Amino acid sequence: MAAGFDDVTFEIVGLTWEIEEPQQVVDLIFDSIVRLPMILEKQGPAARDAILEAIVSGAEAMRENGTIRFAFPAALAVARKP
Numbered sequence: 001m002a003a004g005f006d007d008v009t010f011e012i013v014g015l016t017w018e019i020e021e022p023q024q025v026v027d028l029i030f031d032s033i034v035r036l037p038m039i040l041e042k043q044g045p046a047a048r049d050a051i052l053e054a055i056v057s058g059a060e061a062m063r064e065n066g067t068i069r070f071a072f073p074a075a076l077a078v079a080r081k082p
Contacts, residue, residue: 004081004082005080005081005082006079006080006081006082007078007080008074008077008078008079009077009078009079010076010077010078011073011075011076012073012074012075012076013073013074013076014028014071014073015071015072015073016056016069016071016072017069017070017072018068018069018070019059019067019068019070020066020067021068022055022056022057022059022060022063022068023056023070024059024061025055025056026052026055026056029055033054040052041049042054045059
């Protein structure tokens with residue numbers, strides 16, 4: 001290939017994040033997404049509460065058999081440099 005790699009493979013890997021409580025989504029946002037908490041903090045109290053409630057209710061809507069599951073793909077690329 002142009003970059004000099006051999007044996008290049010690529011696949012989409014299905015991943016699932018399973019949680020018990022929808023509040024865990026909000027916790028993830030505040031613990032690991034840098035800019036979104038700053039944007040939320042700039043909202044007025046009513047708007048911020050409405051956004052957070054929408055996140056929680058959206059997560060709750062994904063509950064199946066007692067567990068909330070978020071499916072997301074990941075791209076896995078593997079190559080060998082000769």
